[in-house]
Amino acid sequence: MNLPFPDSSPADPQCSAKGCRADAEWVLAWNNPKLHTPERRKTWLACEEHREHLSQFLGVRGFLKDVVLLAEWESGEADG
Structure with a gap:
């Protein structure tokens, strides 16, 4: 029996704090x-x-080395 694979597209990035599911x-x-x-x-x-x-x-x-807005990190603007 072939089971469908879950959607492999990445989910919206979530907070790393324990139990937090906020963006x-x-x-x-x-x-x-x-x-x-x-x-x-x-x-x-x-x-x-x-x-x-x-x-x-x-x-x-x-x-800790740096804290950067996610949008800047993703766009490469954080590359010092």
């Missing part, structure tokens, strides 16, 4: 210097409500 507005670029090369950037997405909390979480650990 993402911000990209928090970070890296863990113990694990990643200096130029490597991992990303979390954040809604307006959770941007500061997630930024502080990464910041106190020394991981």
Whole structure:
């Protein structure tokens, strides 16, 4: 029996905060210097409500490198 595959188109980006399903507005670029090369950037997405909390979480650990509007990140304007 052939089952249909779910739609493979990407969903709207959602906030990375636990339990939050709000649309993402911000990209928090970070890296863990113990694990990643200096130029490597991992990303979390954040809604307006959770941007500061997630930024502080990464910041106190020394991981946060940049906070950029999602639209700028996607358009490549964030490339310093």
